[in-house]
Amino acid sequence: MKKQAVAAGFVLFSFMLTPKASAASFDQLYVFGDSLSDTGNIYKATGKTFPLSPPNFEGRFSNGPVWVDYLGDQLGLKPTLVSDIDFTTIPPTPFPTQGINFAFGGSSSGLGNAFVPDPNLPGVLKQVYGFAATLQANNQTADPDALYTLWAGANDLFFVNSEDSTTPITNISLALNTLVGVGAKNIIVFNLPDLGQLPAAKINDRNPTTLSKSVGEFNLSLAGTVSALSQNPNLNIISVDTFSLFNQASTFGFTNVTESCLSRPDICNPVDNKFLVWDGFHPTTAAHKVIADTALAAIEAKSVPEPSTELGTLLAVATFGAVGILKRQQKRSALTTAGLVSSAQSSHTVDN
Known part of the structure; x- marks a missing residue:
């Protein structure tokens, strides 16, 4: 684990952005989030002890690839794990030509981790702040033809305060506006499933009704x-x-x-199963595939489905059929600065 990548200052390096030919094609993929989007950061940060793999798949919180893997394959993009980047070399290696995945399992929506008691692990807002601070320090803007994704809030409700939907919304709004402020143009935003319906809502003295209510407000x-x-x-x-x-x-x-797949080893097939939930909290890889297909369909339709204004109302979602693979640009951003930039936001209150 390259500790420089997740130290208190949460350092990054800068990129020079070159003009792109088409805003409909993405040349890079930047991922901000928690365990739902983590493809191995927390696994490396904890010395490959969390999540336990197997039964989890290669450091992911599922029994197979997660939506980031599936969507990346569909877009022809594979973002580099921030924990894989060696910031002690000049330039840092490996060079992330297709974007970066900043997501860490357990991340709160704010500055810290809601599950792992390690101050060096960035929450989602801190992930975004670090990215933005590096760009601003080098008088640069975000790649306008990259795709940026943000999914957070579940850990705040599960592990911090199940009755407080205001804090995660405030953090996510700050994160989104920060991305927009530094030049991001294409942003995917995920809402939360009904956490009160998940198997984990019924353990550790959680109140499913309270969780469902907070999700509706969120x-x-x-x-x-x-x-x-x-x-x-x-x-x-x-x-x-x-x-x-x-x-x-x-x-x-x-x-x-x-039920969770892991709770039913008698009928759970880790390769091809019909379970929606893997471990009580997280989707199975089959569910992640549906999420990725939905995201791609929404991208291709260039639509912005409107979330419901009432908790019980189902929303209009993108059509789930055969979807084509988006073309992507071949140009890559060039690394121009090898220096590390501190982006600690000490004035912001940590929400866990």
Whole structure:
């Protein structure tokens, strides 16, 4: 684990951005989030002890690839794990020509980790702050033809305060506006599934009703944030409605939506199963594939599905059929500065 990548200052390096030919094609993929989007950062940060792999798949919180893997394959992009980058070399290696995955399992929506008691692990807002601070320190802007993804909030409700939807919404709004402020143009935003319906909602003295209520409040507020940003004609804000996807799971062939796959070893097939949930908290790889297909369909349609204004109302979601693979640009951004830039945001209150 390259500790420089996740130290208190959360350092990054800068990129020189070159003009691209088409805003509809993405040349890089930047991922900000928690365990739902982590493809190995927390696994490396904990010396490959968390999550336990196997039964988890190669440091992912699932039994196979997660949505980032699937969407990346569909776009022809594989972002480099920030924990894989050696910042002690000049230039840092490996050179992340296709973007960076900043997501860490357990990340809160704010500055720290809601699950792993390690101050060096960045929350989602800190991931974004670090990225933005590096660009600003070098008088640069974000690649306008890259795709940026943000998914967070579940850890705040599961591990910090199940009744507080305001803090994660505030953090996510700050993160989104920060990305927009440094020049990001294409941003995918995920709402939360009904956490009260997950198997984990019934353990450790959690109250499923409270979780469901908070998710409803969270999703409603997130819809307002996305709607406000969408008024900017220069932005392409794409919503992925996981709340509806999980509620409609049976239409995608999932036959067990109430139990986790790991809790039923007698019938759980880790390769090809019909379980929606893998371990009580996280989707199975089959569910991640549906999420990725939904995201790609929304990208191709250039649509922004409107989240529901009522907790119980199912949202309109993108059509799930055969979807083509987006072309991507071959130009890569060139590394221009090898120096590390501190981006600690000490004045912001940590929410865990």
